[in-house]
Amino acid sequence: MAEKWGADRAEPAAVGPPRRGMSRAQRARKARNDRKRRIIRGLSVALLVVVAIGAVFLGSKLWHGMSGTANDYAGDGVADIVIQVHDGDSTTAIAKTLQDHKVIAAVKTFVEAAHKNEAISSIQPGFYKLRTEIPAAKAVERLADPKNRVGKLTIPEGRQLDDIAEVKTNAVTEGIFTLISQASCVELDGKESCVPAEALRTAAQSAPAAALAVPDWAMGPVAAMGNDHRRLEGLIAPGTWNVDPAASAQDILSTLIAGSAAAYTKSGLLDTAAAMQMSPYQILTVGSLVQREAKPQDFDKVARVIYNRLAEHRKLEFDSTVNYPLDRQEVATTDDDRAHTTPWNTYMSEGLPETPICSPGTEALAAAEHPAAGDWLYFVTIDLHGTTVFTRDYNQHLANIELAQHNGVLDSAR
Numbered sequence: 001m002a003e004k005w006g007a008d009r010a011e012p013a014a015v016g017p018p019r020r021g022m023s024r025a026q027r028a029r030k031a032r033n034d035r036k037r038r039i040i041r042g043l044s045v046a047l048l049v050v051v052a053i054g055a056v057f058l059g060s061k062l063w064h065g066m067s068g069t070a071n072d073y074a075g076d077g078v079a080d081i082v083i084q085v086h087d088g089d090s091t092t093a094i095a096k097t098l099q100d101h102k103v104i105a106a107v108k109t110f111v112e113a114a115h116k117n118e119a120i121s122s123i124q125p126g127f128y129k130l131r132t133e134i135p136a137a138k139a140v141e142r143l144a145d146p147k148n149r150v151g152k153l154t155i156p157e158g159r160q161l162d163d164i165a166e167v168k169t170n171a172v173t174e175g176i177f178t179l180i181s182q183a184s185c186v187e188l189d190g191k192e193s194c195v196p197a198e199a200l201r202t203a204a205q206s207a208p209a210a211a212l213a214v215p216d217w218a219m220g221p222v223a224a225m226g227n228d229h230r231r232l233e234g235l236i237a238p239g240t241w242n243v244d245p246a247a248s249a250q251d252i253l254s255t256l257i258a259g260s261a262a263a264y265t266k267s268g269l270l271d272t273a274a275a276m277q278m279s280p281y282q283i284l285t286v287g288s289l290v291q292r293e294a295k296p297q298d299f300d301k302v303a304r305v306i307y308n309r310l311a312e313h314r315k316l317e318f319d320s321t322v323n324y325p326l327d328r329q330e331v332a333t334t335d336d337d338r339a340h341t342t343p344w345n346t347y348m349s350e351g352l353p354e355t356p357i358c359s360p361g362t363e364a365l366a367a368a369e370h371p372a373a374g375d376w377l378y379f380v381t382i383d384l385h386g387t388t389v390f391t392r393d394y395n396q397h398l399a400n401i402e403l404a405q406h407n408g409v410l411d412s413a414r
Helices: 024-067 091-100 105-116 118-122 136-144 176-183 197-204 216-225 249-266 271-278 280-293 296-312 317-324 362-369 393-408
Strands: 080-085 128-132 152-155 164-165 185-186 191-193 238-241 378-381 389-392
Touching: 080 091, 080 185, 091 105, 105 136, 118 136, 128 136, 128 185, 128 191, 152 176, 164 317, 176 197, 197 249, 216 271, 216 280, 238 249, 249 271, 271 280, 271 362, 280 296, 280 362, 296 378, 296 389, 378 393, 389 393
Parallel strands: none
Antiparallel strands: 080 128, 152 238, 185 191, 378 389
C-alpha cells in the first residue's frame, strides 16, 4: 500500500503571538501593573511641581530680602523708635540699619526711594526718631525732616558745667549738664523721657575717671579733686555733639569726654604743650581763663599776661576765678568773696586754678597755645565798648583804672 505524501513531515513551529487571548488572571495582573506605573509617574510629577514651586518661592524671598525689589510696609507704623546715623554712612548703610530695626522692609526699596528724594543729601550723623514698619519713602521723609532729629547738643564757648545766675539781672546761663539733659529728651509713643541734670552731676562725682574716658593727661588733676563734680570742668569741649537719648548719664559723659579728648589731640594740644613744657591740662586751664577774662580781639594778649605773671610768681587775681564756684555771680566780686579760699580763687593762691573754669573755645585755646609777644602784667577794660589796655607799669595801670571808673566800667582791673 503506497504511503501518503507528506504523512511523516514535521509540523512547522508556531510564529508570533498565540492566537488565543490572555487569561483573565494575566489581564488583571497587567492592569494592576499599569495602574501602579501611572500612580508612580503622577506622584513623581507632583513632587517635581512642589519642589519647583518651593524653589521659586524661596528664591524670590531671598532675592527680595537682599534687594528689596518688592517688599515694603504700608501705613503709619507700629511704634516709635530712635535710630543712629553714623558719620560716613552711605544710603545703603542707613537702609541696613533701618531694616535691622524693622523700620523698613527691605534695603533696595529705601535706596530707590532715597534716590527720588534730594533731601537725602541733607541727612547728618546723629539720632533720629522714626516709626517701625513704615513705607520706605516715608522713612526717607522722616530722616530728612530736622524736627525728627533728637539728641543734638550744642555747647557754646565759655559754658561751665553748672548753671550760673547773674546777681543784678537774675538772668540764668544754662550749664553743660542742663544742656545735655535738654538734648537727651525724646518723646516715644506719647511718653517723654530725659536724662536729668542731677543724674549727670552724680555720675561726674562718683564714676571712676577711666569709666568716664578721662584722658591720661588729665587723670592726675581729676583725681586730686576727689568726688567734686567740677573735676570734669573743661573736659567737654564746646561744639555740636550727638547724645544718645537711650544712654545712661555715665555713658553720655564718657562719649562727650572721649570725643573732646580726640578733638584736643587732633588740634595739636598735646604737641604744643610738650613744646611749651606744660601739660595739656594746664594749657586748657589757661584757655578757660582767657575765655572768661577777655574779648576775642584780646585773647592772645591776655594769655601773655597770664604767662608773664606765672613766670614772675605773681598771683593772677582774676575775678573770674572767684566767681566760678558761686551759684550767683557778679562782675565786681566782693572783698568777702575774694578772701574766701577755694581751689580756684587766684586772689588767695599763686598759680593756676585747680581746674579750668569753663570750656574754652577754639580761639581762646589757640591764644593759650600761641600768646602774643609782650611784657604786660596788667590789663583793664576802660570803656563800655570793650576797649582793653595793657601795661607792665603799675602806676600806669592805676591811671587806667581811674579812666575805667570815669567811663562807668565796673571793677575789671588786673
